[in-house]
Amino acid sequence: MITLNTYKVLLALVLLLFTTSLYIEYFSTDLSFLGYRLQKGNLECLKSDLLEVDFRRRLAAKIAQVQLDIARHAGSKGGAVDSKWALQLSEVVAELDPGRRGFSGPTSLKNYPSTHALDKVASSNSTTGSKGGAVDSKWALQLREVVSELDPGRRGFSGPTSLKNDLSTHVLDKVAASNSTTDGTPRNVCPEIYKFDKENNNFPYFQKGMDKEKCTHVRKFKEILTVLIIHQSSVPEDLYFIAKIIAKYYDIRIVVLLKKGAIFNSTVPERLISLEMKYSESDSEAISRAVEIITTPFVFIGNSLSQFNNQSSLERLVLVLDTLPLVKVAAGAARDSHGRWIHGCLQQKMENYHATFDLGYYSSKYECMYCDDLLTPFVTHTKLFDQVPLGKGLNGSIVFHDWFVRVRHAGHSALTCPDVMFFVHTHPLMTDSDWKKFAQKWSLTRIKPYNQSVLEFSCSEVNISCKAIGSLVKSFLIPPCCLKLILREIGYILDFADQNSIHYELQAGSVLGAVKMGTHLPWDLDMDIIFACDDWEKWMKIKDTYLKKINCKMLIHEQGHYFVINCPTLFYEFICWRYSNHSLSRVLLPEEFIDIPTKIHFGGRWTSVISNPGLYSRNRYGIEDLQHAPHWRHLKLGNAEGHYDSAGAWNKCPDPNHHACLDRFPADGSLQFVNR
Template sequence: MLTDKVRKGFLFLCFLVVIRIPFLAPYHTGSTREFVTKTEASNTISKIRPNGNHPGKWDPTNEIPKHFFKSLEKIARNLHYASVHARGLKTQVALKKATAEIKNLFGQLDISYRNITERGVTTPRTVCPEEYRGSKFGLNTSYEKGFERIPCNNSKPLSELVTVLILHRNSTESARDTVKDIQKIMPGVQTIIGLDRHLNKKEKSSIERDIPFIKCLGYTARTSEGQIWNDLLKKVRTEYVLIARDINIFDENVRLKRLIGVIEMVGVPIAGGATRDSLDGKWSLGCYQSGMRNYTLVYHEGYDESVQECVMCDCIDGPFVTRTKTLMAKMFDKKINGNGLFLDLFLRVGQENAVVCPDSMFHTRPKKVHASPLTWQSFVDKWKLYKLKFVPGPEILFKCNMKSKQKCTLKKNMLHHPCCLADIIVMLNHLTSTFETRVVDYQLCSGTLLGAVKLNSILPWDVDADIDYLRSNYSALNQFLPQLSFQEHSFQVMNIGKKDTTNFVLKSDISYWYVEIWAESRFTPTAFRTAMENYNGRSVKTMIRVNNVWVHAPFNPGLWARNRYGSEIYKHSQHWRTLGKNTSWGKYPMNDFLKCPEPGHHACLDNYKADGNLQFVDPVP
């Protein structure tokens, strides 16, 4: 239980935070700050009842800055959003405690936390609202009934509201049957259908004359799927459109008025339904959350939030209804073929801009998600991805073609592309395995060791790699120098402005990486001593993992790293050259990462905290 002093302190602290932090509460530029009394605040936020006797309540005579309430609302909404989407247990617990404090604060001000954080719902504009008639209403109909529409004056017939778009890969006769099914359940609704063959004017006229409310377009195998959908969309004249992807049977379960109503009530641009495979009967919710970071895109089936008996989604794996102007503003990418077409659309629409209402159901014959990288290539190239992961489903890795446009270029304040990172790992593996075969004593050093200690990898912002070797091994090393060069990687003496020729560098011709190899007269006393216990009579040197390669390290890597780099080494700081320093020996600032040159890109370093290593693994949507 919070004491009154603690509670008042928390209120005062919140006030200071709001006043002092510009992005939470901008200062007014005029000479007079805007204020609002508690009575005025009740008109814009919630009813605030003055109660001077309650400890911690504001004095009703006090004036409270308007921006205090606005910022407090923003804090509450963002905190609520984070609480809804938190995955980690520690994060959930911490956010639960923080939310409780904010609710406490709102209680002191008599503001409704729920009213501020709940999604707003309005009355539908073009369809009549629904009313639940109770759990026994649909008992005799196997619960095909339960919600009934309330009569209203603003309802429009579906024929004036929506157009159906279908990309049909079967026979013309099959297309006729599909349109007849549509007319049975939605009389007068226009259907625009794309047929997978060229149509001359006579054939097109014949089909449109024989089947009412149909328009058709022919296409060939050379026409991209995105281009076909765009051509169909351009012929739509209604406010809404149903993208009937993979549908092969239409019946009453599509419930288009329900989906249109939800779009209008909740304010989302897209609404879809569950799917039922018409061949094997398997039902699927088809709602996915997505997360893209560090050249990896993850889709996880499920939802975090619901509204109006629908679930919020980042991506829908099935047919959907949307406003025509929304889709016209985005259009399908005609350069993308195969599985990525709809994923690309939803990425551009934005997260949580779609709902699935599972009581609406579409009969489909969905295409399988192919694990072959070739079917995804155009999508992957556009979004610059290395890995695509579906949960449940396949994990797809894309090969690195270093000689193509994917060739590595170093970008400041951005993470290394996994293909570029793979090149330095290949270089390290080649060097260390050669050293071990030739019995040359070596160990990782500098930032390369620090990255291995912190991340079991190269630091994502590093610009080179470093290895020390014992100078006494120089003669042995000098005998096999030519063998250290390999395909597209050259080994040479390092030019450090001295006559010393015992330092070397291995450079890559296909990326920006190089490994510096430094001769040391001796390692620190503990660095290469044998383990205190010998295993089967042989000495054991410390090994550390860099991605999938185990290499030699100082005897106590953590101690070496701490003593080399000093305080707070497990927080992050960028490379000394990037920070404009002249040497690596000074103190490193543990601040946020520098501003990204491509704001919003999934590889921007400033997307990340300057602490922790789990954030650099596959994202959690």
């Protein structure tokens, strides 16, 4: 009998997996894919940094849902312990470590072909689902801690055990009373405290409310931060004007990056260092060169600044970076010369050769929005440019859009504090040409910008080749533009069959793809079709003029039985059916339907298929046939007869940050592979 204590042990094991397997799995491997190499003895990243941001968020969302369910019943003896909690947690464990798929609790489905008992414990005397056991609120707290580690942006998510905001003492991370940081070093800036006072808050404009706490042992701000003003004009005086205004508010070093061929009409202001771009270097290379001379721990990237005043608090942004170790970039809002204000917080999603940018946020902390990308001036750790360098050869707004992708890949977060307002000439603008360069850099065929319609690119436009599909699908999805070519090729071939009254049926993995996806499996390296042997001569008529039109060739491997059509993108196997008197599977249908073959939606067309495609797939591929596995040619134990032992697990991707890695996706379901 499985007791309530067993569930406590299971939950404890899940927590243990998160805190130990990450160290074992990731610290024992080459971490250069994070965008930088960790120096020996200097593991600056926290363990949650080691997981790519999208991966952390997906797992955090799953755990958060379980945490909510548990929290609803916390402390209630009448609340049922739901077996789905264990199932949901086992899914998370499987994503973290597919090799632990056997670990799942009492509802695990073991892959034993001889038994395959569906949820054996459903009939056992388990406490799962019983109403007699109390649900411990401690479980919810433990899971909440895991969620906050995986996705700091969800820290506000907590359920019934959350602490209410005390408006009289709103202090960042409860450190206002301390004169030093948690490691004992002097503070970079003094913390803040919120004291609401209608009269003293400058009613009705409320320019005050968050006040700095008095503290000692604070470094001079010029030792903390340097300003880097990036060119927007070929006239240096425009930038010097901004530098002089900043100098009124901060005694700090200011670096001005001037355009190529800038003309000096006045002396350089005091405390200002000017650098001129070289004719041979790009914007990204010039910015990197400017950052190299900065010696302070923080740098303010002031792109397109037009003015500066006391509403542009640089201390506020440094304080946030000091307080949130996983956040490496902090920005403010921006107001352009036409008065248009934006917070500039973008959410960015890149998967399966598609990228989407949305203006907005899902979560916040300390009155700042968690972001994936930023449109506004920002403060960051200077050393971050060493860990995650700017891309070479980039110009304009694409420089930082590209950089923020890799900042996320390195496991870091960014945020925008909209109470800090910067004055800019214009907000960043990306033209279609800029987005095309971005697409080429990241192998994207579709981009949805935050402020314009969807942009689509062909394979050739973004330098994607469809000629090595066989090796690609070992670890990556087939690009959508290549999938279109595949469907065009097979459509052309099947049109020939229909026009010549050739009877055929999808076979093997092509049936599986049709059942699961309604199209070619985006990790399959061939297509399989069976036909009646009596139609062999009809097929032979395709091999000359017809196939040449699509640059394909026929190879006969066994006369009268087996041929392959090799096309630029894929190869298509055709086998004549020598069983059951050469009849196709339609003979299994009721007599009145024998002349009406079963058709399945495949890549936008109704295509003839095995009479009962679902039954065929289940019986041929066995346990969990609806889950996914790489093509059998890419499996150590794979074979053409099916029976994959690895259903529900992918091969390890050689480039873990690539958006098309198979192991970035759950090895089950279809919708995550649909390009909407």
